[in-house]
Amino acid sequence: MQNKIVHAAERKAFQTVLNGIVSKGQKKDVAEMADSLVNLMEKILGDSWKQESYDMLRSIATNPDSKWARYANHIIKDMDSKIVSTFLLNAAYEGGFRGYKTAQEAAAENGCNIPWLVLMDPTSACNMRCTGCWAAEYGHKQNLSYEVMDKVLTEGKELGLHACLFTGGEPLMRKKDILRLCEKHKDVAFHAFTNGTLIDDQFCQDLLRVGNFMVSISIEGFEDANDSRRGDGHYQKALAAMDLMRSYRIPFGVSICYTSRNYKDVTSDEFLDMLVEKGCVFAWYFHYMPVGMNASTDLLLTPEQRLYMKDRIRWIRGIEGGKELFAIDFQNDGEFVSGCVAGGKYYCHINAAGDVEPCVFIHYSSANVNEMSFLDCLKQPLFMAYHDNQPFNENHLRPCPMLENPEILKRLVKETGAHSTDLEAPESVEHLCGKCELYAEHWAPVAEQVWEGTK
Numbered sequence: 001m002q003n004k005i006v007h008a009a010e011r012k013a014f015q016t017v018l019n020g021i022v023s024k025g026q027k028k029d030v031a032e033m034a035d036s037l038v039n040l041m042e043k044i045l046g047d048s049w050k051q052e053s054y055d056m057l058r059s060i061a062t063n064p065d066s067k068w069a070r071y072a073n074h075i076i077k078d079m080d081s082k083i084v085s086t087f088l089l090n091a092a093y094e095g096g097f098r099g100y101k102t103a104q105e106a107a108a109e110n111g112c113n114i115p116w117l118v119l120m121d122p123t124s125a126c127n128m129r130c131t132g133c134w135a136a137e138y139g140h141k142q143n144l145s146y147e148v149m150d151k152v153l154t155e156g157k158e159l160g161l162h163a164c165l166f167t168g169g170e171p172l173m174r175k176k177d178i179l180r181l182c183e184k185h186k187d188v189a190f191h192a193f194t195n196g197t198l199i200d201d202q203f204c205q206d207l208l209r210v211g212n213f214m215v216s217i218s219i220e221g222f223e224d225a226n227d228s229r230r231g232d233g234h235y236q237k238a239l240a241a242m243d244l245m246r247s248y249r250i251p252f253g254v255s256i257c258y259t260s261r262n263y264k265d266v267t268s269d270e271f272l273d274m275l276v277e278k279g280c281v282f283a284w285y286f287h288y289m290p291v292g293m294n295a296s297t298d299l300l301l302t303p304e305q306r307l308y309m310k311d312r313i314r315w316i317r318g319i320e321g322g323k324e325l326f327a328i329d330f331q332n333d334g335e336f337v338s339g340c341v342a343g344g345k346y347y348c349h350i351n352a353a354g355d356v357e358p359c360v361f362i363h364y365s366s367a368n369v370n371e372m373s374f375l376d377c378l379k380q381p382l383f384m385a386y387h388d389n390q391p392f393n394e395n396h397l398r399p400c401p402m403l404e405n406p407e408i409l410k411r412l413v414k415e416t417g418a419h420s421t422d423l424e425a426p427e428s429v430e431h432l433c434g435k436c437e438l439y440a441e442h443w444a445p446v447a448e449q450v451w452e453g454t455k
Contacts, residue, residue, distance in 0.1 A: 007098065014093040019085055056319070071324040075281060080249045086211035087251075091189035094162035102160030112379050113344030113387045117163040118156060119360055120149060122174035124352040124423055127197060141423055142352035146177040148370055152350065153185050155374040163189045167360065169352060172198040172215075175206075182210040193218060193255045193284075195234065196241035204248040216253035216284055217241055221265035229262075239278065246279035253282040258309060259299035260288075267312045272323045280325065285313055287331035289361045289403060290435040293425045300439050303446040306332070310397070310450075334399035343386025344378045355421040358386055362402060362409065364418040364429065381416035397447040404440050404447070406433035 038057045063069055075084060099116040107114040124142040153164060164185075166178060171192045182190050189212060196217040207213055220226045223235040245252050254275060256266045265271060266285075275283065287306075288299045301309070310332040316322045334340070341347055342359035349360040354370035356377040357363055367380035377383075389412065391399065398404035401412065412418075413429040420426035 010098065011089070011093060014097075015085070015089055067320060067322070067324060071281075071326075074324065075251060078249060078279075079251045079281075080208055082211045083208065083214070083251060087189055087214055090187055090212050091163060094187050095189050096163075099160045099162035104160070106159040110375065110379070113348075113383060114159050114161075114378065115156075115344045115347045116160050117165065117347040118152060118161055118350065119165040119167060119347055120144060120152065120350045121168045121352040122149065122166055122171050122178065123169040125173050126168055126170040127173070127195070143174070144350065144352055144354060146180060148354060149177070149181060150184065152369055152374050153181065153188060157185070157188070159375065162187060164191070165347075166190070166192040170195055170198065172203070175203060178213070179206050179210060182213045186212060188212065189214075191215065195230070196238045197234070199241040199244060201244070204245060204250060207245075207250050208248060214251060214253070215245075216255040216282075218255045218257075220257060221262045221271065225262050225265050242278040242280065251281050252279065253284065254280050255284045255286065257286045257288055258301075260301050260305055261299065263301060263305055263309055267309070267316070272316065272325060276323060276325055282326040283316075283328070285309070285327060285329045287329075287403070291361050291363065291427075291432065292422070293427050293431070295435065297435050297439070303443050306443060307446060307450065331400070331403070332397065335396040337396075339391030339393065339396045339399040340386075340401065343383050343390065345386065345390055348378070348383070351421060351423065353421070353423060356380065356383075357421060358382060361400075363420060363422045363427070364413050365421045366416065366418045380418075382412060382418040385412040385416050395447055395451045397451055398440075398444065402433060403436050404443060406436040406440055409433055 038054060042054045095116055103114040103116040121142075122144050153161070164181075171178065172194050175198065178190065178192065182188075191213070192215045194215050194217060196215075199215070199217075207215075217238050218230070219235070219238050220229050226235040226238070227233065242252065258266055287301070287309075289295075290297050290300060309329065313327050313329040313332065316325060316327045337346065340359075342349075342362065344358070349357045349362075350369055351357060351363070354368045355363075355365040356367045356369055356374075357365045364382060365380065366382060367377040369377055386401075389401075389408065392401045392405050392408050393399065401408040410429050410433045420428065
């Protein structure tokens with residue numbers, strides 16, 4: 001009872017501050033209210049964050065002419081206030097702050113990893129077939145029922161989970177059920193990675209109505225590069241979806257898989273400026289993974305190309321310079337989250353058949369949420385092996401047990417008896433990791449030099 005009272009009071013305090021920031025919308029007022037928000041964060045989170053993190057946020061909040069102050073003012077002035085305040089309340093407070101702390105406490109109590117974020121595939125069906133996409137191998141065979149997704153969220157929230165991402169397949173093929181989940185779980189931040197082709201006026205109106213659901217549109221560069229991977233006409237459809245959301249004042253992001261062929265294009269000034277002009281406010285960058293029986297290794301980056309990506313993404317989101325666009329590099333940001341975040345450490349993946357997998361790229365499991373509780377799935381042998389072996393490398397520029405440390409994933413899968421969960425064609429762990437061995441061998445010495453500060 002006491003915890004519920006504290007929770008309600010904290011949520012109300014965050015909501016008051018956020019509503020004040022969004023409603024005032026002037027530089028001086030925003031800076032003043034933002035400083036109050038940082039103070040509130042420090043009071044609740046305490047030493048679970050480093051002091052320099054609070055100091056950095058406070059310096060940004062109190063400088064109305066900084067790049068990130070301009071970014072914040074753009075979002076506040078040009079985006080729908082209900083979506084901004086609701087999403088920040090759920091993603092920042094319920095997910096990142098309270099949810100993270102609750103998940104850490106639950107992890108200690110249960111002796112296993114407890115994620116504060118889950119990634120689910122509502123369906124394996126997709127209206128596209130993109131090179132290098134794990135869903136391209138799945139076919140149109142499986143769906144998670146509304147009831148099962150609701151169960152995961154209901155059980156997960158008790159453990160501290162307050163953020164839910166959707167991929168697939170094309171998740172918006174199940175948008176009616178997703179919107180039902182948004183309506184029921186109002187304290188959860190929802191997000192979907194979508195190809196954008198199913199975004200229409202009605203969907204935009206639904207986003208405005210629920211307030212706690214945002215999307216990222218997948219795009220792989222300019223028209224020729226994008227359509228060579230995603231099919232003729234997709235680029236123009238993706239841009240049209242961006243224009244439509246911007247007309248409704250809906251914030252959105254993009255999802256980008258970078259490869260040896262497109263890495264320069266998707267980080268170029270021209271491409272980034274186009275995204276910002278279209279209204280994009282954040283970007284997820286994902287390193288290409290050779291997942292699937294027919295996946296090509298030619299798209300893997302050279303060490304020099306990966307080093308370029310690491311430095312370029314950090315420039316894009318730098319406190320000074322760069323672009324007014326928050327960029328996340330899933331592979332190269334390992335040093336900020338102590339290596340691999342999968343296996344329930346921060347997140348896990350549930351495919352359209354209900355198999356609970358360590359990662360969206362690691363298709364092995366021995367637990368299915370259709371048959372077990374979410375907590376029991378998190379205690380499956382493979383997840384416990386993740387728990388006991390993370391980090392997989394003390395050099396967090398080599399975080400993944402597959403891509404940079406393929407010998408580890410082979411060992412963990414064998415020791416735990418996990419089976420392939422690929423919905424199209426089962427892939428042995430030897431076959432998958434074999435495609436990564438040369439990459440790992442070439443990246444290791446470069447990563448060590450960077451980690452030691454000699455390069």
